[in-house]
Every structure is written in C-alpha cells, then in structure tokens.
Amino acid sequence: MKKLPAGFWGGLAVLTTGVVFFFYSRSYPYVSEYGPGPGMFPIWLSGFLILLSGFYIFASLKGNDSSDKMPDRKGLLNVLFLIMCMAMFVLLLPVLGFNLCASATLFVLLFRAYPWFVNLAISIGSSVSLYVIFSIALGVQLPVNALGF
Amino acid sequence: MDALGLLLHGFQSALTLNNLFFCFIGVTVGQFIGVLPGIGPVAGTAVLIPLTFGMNPTSAIIMLAGIFYAAMYGGTITSVLINTPGESASVITCIDGYQMARQGRAGAALGVAAIGSFIGGVVAIVCLTFIGPVIARYALRFGPPEFFAVMMFGLLLIVGLMGKSVVKGLIAVFLGLLLSLIGQDPATGAERFLFNQLNLLDGIDFLVLAMGMFGVSEILLNAEKSMDMAKPPKVKGLIPPRDEWGPAAKAIGRGTALGMALGLVPGSSASIASLLSYSLEKRVAKDPSRFGKGAIEGVAGPETANNAYAGAALIPLFTLGIPSSPTVAILLGAFVMHGLIPGPLLYQKNPDFIWAVVASMFIGNSMLLIMNLPMANWWAKVARVPYKLLAPLVLLICMVGVFSVKRNVWDVGLLIFFGVVGYFMKKLQIPAAALLLSFILGNNIEFTMIQTMALSRHGLWYLFMRPISGTLMALCLVILAFSIISAIKKKRDALAADAEV
16 A cells, blocks of 8 residues: 655644544634634634645645655654653652753763763753753742752 | 934944944854854844843843844854855855865955945845834834734745745644734633643743743754764965955945845845855856856855845834744744834834844844954854764753743643754755744734734725735735746755755
8 A cells, every 4th residue: 555645644634633623623702702613713723624634634645745754764753762751850850850851861961972870960061951941040940859858 | 213223322332332232242152153153143043032031121131132143243254264165054155164164265255245245235234224213213113913914925925935835834824823823812812722722722832932942952953863063174365365355345235235235035045145156156256157166256255245134124023023034033022022022113102222133233243243253263163072072951941931931840841842843844945944934923913813804894905905005915926826827836955045044
C-alpha cells in the first residue's frame, strides 16, 4: 500500500481540531442580548477550519503539498528524547523541588555531551544559578522538596 | 508639547542609570541571540519576558525592545564570518558577506553592515518619533468597525505574505483565533472550550504559546541536525576602501527606505525586507554579475533594510496596537502583561513611557554600533558557545519562565504540547507566526465584531458602509483574491517564509 503523505496526516489533525471545536461551539448560544452570542464566532471559525482542512487533505493527496521531510530514525529519537526529558521535569518538579529536578533533567539532557563529573558540575551550577535568579532576584517562588530545597 | 520636546523628555527618563542598564542588557542579549544560530529573536524575547515581571513597565519594554532590534545586528557576524546566519533576516547576507570574508574583506563587510544597520535603525526611529503621534491622533477617531477592519487587514496581509500556501496560512490564522477563544467570552463572560479543565478558565497564556511554538519547537527542530560551528577568521580593518563608499552609501539609502516601508506592513518580516533589498540592489547594479562574489551592496542593503524594518515595525504597534511580525506580537503581549494597552490612547495616557522607550532606542542603537565595530572579533567567538550546552539550558529557562507566570505545572505541560505542535507545524510548513499573531488579536477581533454588530441593524455589512473600514475590508478582499490567484499560478515561492523565528 502506498504511504500517505505527511500533509494528509497534518490535514487530518486540523480536521479533528475543527470538528471538536465545532461540536463544542454548538452547545453555546448563537445570539445573546448584546447581539452575537458566545457560540457565533467559534461556529464560523471552526466551520471554515473544517472546510480548509478538506482543501489541505485534497491537495496533499494530489501531491501538491510542500512539507519538509520528516526526521530520520536518529533525528526522531533525539526529538523524542528531548520531549521525554521535559515530561520528566513536569512530573518530578512538585516532588523533588526545583533544584533537584532541574539538576536531574539537565544531567540527563547533557549525558552524551560531557564526562559525568563535568556534566554534574554544569547541571548543579546552572540549576542553582537559575534558582538564585528567579527565586531570590525576581521573587518568583519555585517549588522546593520536603527537605526544603 | 511637540514631538521633539517630548523626545527630549523621554531621554531624561531613558538616561537614568536603571533604564540605561536594562537597555544595555537588552541589546547585549539581543546581539547574543542574533549571533547564536538556533535561537531567534521571537524565542529570545519570549524566554526573557518572565525576567521582567519584577521591573517597572518602562525598563521592561526598553529591555525587550532592545532584544528585538539588536538581534538584527548580531545575525550579521556569523553570516559573514562562518557562513551561518544567526537569525533568518541575515540569511541573505551570507551570499556576499561570506565571499567578502573569504577574500580577506570580512572587516569591511562587518563595518558596512554595522554602519548601515545604525543608519537604518536610527532613521526608522526618527520616523517613529514624528509619524507615530500623527497616526495615533488620527486613530483616535476609529471606532470598533475601523479597528476590526484594521485587524482583519493585518491578518490577511499575513496570510498573503507568509508561507507557501494560502490554505496553510488561513489554517494557522483560524487555529490561532480558535485558541484565543478558550476561556471566557469577552461580551457575556460565558465559559468556552474548557474541556473539563479549570486551568483553562483564564484562557491560554500567550507566553506559553509563544515559548512553545518558537522556543521549544526550534530546539526540537535543531535536535535533528548537527549544530557545530566553524572557527571564525580574524577580522581586520572595519572601514571599507574609499572606492566602495559610494555604492555602499547608495545601498544603505535604498535599504533604509525599503525596510521602513515594509515595517509598516503587517505580515511582512525582517527577512522579507533583507531579501527584497538584495534583489533591488542586484537589479539596480551596473554589473549584477558581481553579486554572489563579494559585492559590498549585497551586504549594505539587506543589513540596513532589516534594521530599518525593526524600527518601523514598532509604528503600527505603538499607534494602532497591531503587531506586524511575531517578535512585535511578543512585545504586544509584554505590554499587556505590564498593564499597558498599545494603541492610539497610549500616546495620551502613557506619554512618559512611550517617549522613554523611543529615546532608549536611539541609545541602544548607539551602543550596538560600538559593540559591532570594535568588538566584532569578540562576538564571533561567542558564536562558538556549544549548542549542545545551550539548547538544554534554553529548554530549562523556557520551562522555569512559563512556570513562574502562574506557578502552575499545568502551564509547563501546555508548553511542551505547543512545542510539539509547533514542531509539526514547521515540518508541514504551516506558518506558526500567523497562528501566534491571530491568537494575540483574537479576543479583540471578536469583541470589536460584537460591538460592530451591536452598533447597527445591518450586521457586518455595516463595516462596508463606513469609509475607512469599508476601504480596508475591500482591500482585504483584494488581498485574499490576489493570494488565491498567486497560489493557483504557483508564484508564491519568492516571498515564502515563516520568517523571523
């Protein structure tokens, strides 16, 4: 079976977004006492989005789409690695506190780039510097762990 | 008080030690961002917004505006010395700038670029000084229909000028508008599109969207390729030889006019300004075959044009509240975060602020001239900061920056989501910049549309019944028709660029 172009999948994602917003828009009043209601603008926008996604899917199936090449296996793994590291940061931040969580995330991100002792120094140094800038200089309270750091 | 008097008053504020310091920080960071490939001015400005939370609005905007115009200066250095543009507006400089460097004329290329950038930047700010108040006074007569028409005009120009496909441009605009509707309806306060998530009650924060779409997605894109920098050559003699002064001066003049004109057009970008300036120089040259082999006009024109653009792009923002490019959209977001509403009333309500920012831009450009002429060698070394170290740090700063807005981990999750969406949008060549601009204008577009419809029994036809809004709406239809025809004839590639990232 012929592989479908990337534009087709992109168009499908846009279509899904349009349909979801259209579906929700219908539950809001179309008119209000001031004139247009909260549902009017989104109904038209999502309707047009559905129409445009149709054009997009059609163009990509006809081979008239100009998308960049998707990454090779190595490139894709690098991208996934970064996303996983960021997800790790989100999950661990409330538990470990900023300093530990940021140090651990940086350590993992820089694992292949530097020897472990250099990596450790950079990770801890950068995290503590950011903590000082945000928490102390700018007064933004960053999360701390049960041990208070 | 006339514009000159107000400007002098602005200098009084801009020259305080505090504002001078933040102006210096802004232009230094901007220069740094411009020099480093992989981080553009949009991401750079967005990443640094959280650092301005504790500042007064004047210092904050002085710093953030500094990043915007300084990035245009910095991008030249790596384009000339190592054939790697630091930001998209300097891509075209690689062609002749790098050839000049190979011929041992790197100093002359950097010298003329710095002088041209300074002249283009300063002339554009002079224009902002004198034209800005006039436009703002005129715009005070605008009602909701006029503002609605101006915003629609801006969005359609973006669709017309950005990206290779009208359909993709429109998809980006509609997606941005739909995202802006998440939260509460501006007229009735009704909750919309919360998807059972109370975190969405206040809508999506523009900083989360901007950092995700431009900061995180850029790093994800760069993760696919090697970002190692070549060693830059030594720079000697920054003043071009006497026989090149004439052609360089003419190219600087043309670049200034072109960049300023494009700065006023929403949807254009610094990249388009430098690209058009290069083709203009090639067209007017007596011997076009010199281009691509180290013609000084090929550096002087585009580098002047992108700086003139940066200054002029602030005119629609200050006077009408309309961002003309993604970086200016980030600045608009920063204005709002600091409680300022850009538009005609800004000149009346916050004159101290506006004139201090304008004055700081004269000072910032002077600082940049010094940074770029005697210190070019030093900046070339900065370009060699390893990207493998920089990228994780930028990711971490993005995440901490977003967290610091509401102290909510949800926003960091949303940042990652928009980072991935931005990555795929760039892969599919859907212009993320158009999405960001429409997202920022979305609430105002809906609100002015509701006001327009409430003003008249004629519905949206009322827009065509008033002279200014009617003319603008007619122009919108012309732009849309022109974009569709050019897409059908496949003539859009010349201006295609999801630029200034």
